């Protein structure tokens with residue numbers, strides 16, 4: 372374990388919770404940051420708070436409600452349906468969201484003296500978010516370092532993992548059941564197994580089924 376400090380961009384979902392455990396294994400000091408942009412379900416903030424508390428992690432909640440002002444969409448507005456259409460960005464898309472989140476996370480990291488930034492973005496389940504691409508994260512890393520004259524390192528442990536492999540990582544970290552039972556991924560605000568119907572639930576469940584089938588085949 373490195374005697375260094377990391378900030379995890381944390382939403383209380385499967386991916387960022389797995390990243391939180393990953394960071395806790397790597398770094399002596401870990402803090403989490405959650406962005407409040409009037410998510411469809413304020414429950415997301417509560418879930419993140421609860422997990423951070425249970426894991427003894429210092430938790431920062433930053434107000435990002437201006438994002439909703441700029442980009443009203445299905446994640447922040449109850450009156451817009453969540454839909455995904457072939458070849459189009461899903462209606463959950465907020466342009467530049469990851470750019471904004473990572474930049475604010477870096478400012479926070481500067482304030483609290485953290486060198487490492489950890490985010491659960493991933494290209495594999497790429498739903499078309501350009502600022503979740505590896506090349507973008509690397510480019511932003513350079514820009515952030517130049518902007519603050521720092522040597523931050525942005526880590527993306529899930530960048531090349533599919534959902535099944537993300538479950539596998541949680542298992543390797545000894546946290547499969549915890550992630551399964553305590554995280555919120557569902558667009559309809561149902562913790563753990565979720566509603567089973569929304570795109571996020573389907574992706575999560577398919578990944579888990581795949582990983583469990585693989586694990587069963589190895590025994």
Ligand SMILES: [Zn+2]
Pocket residue numbers: 556557558559560561565566567568569570571572
């Ligand atoms: Zn759901």
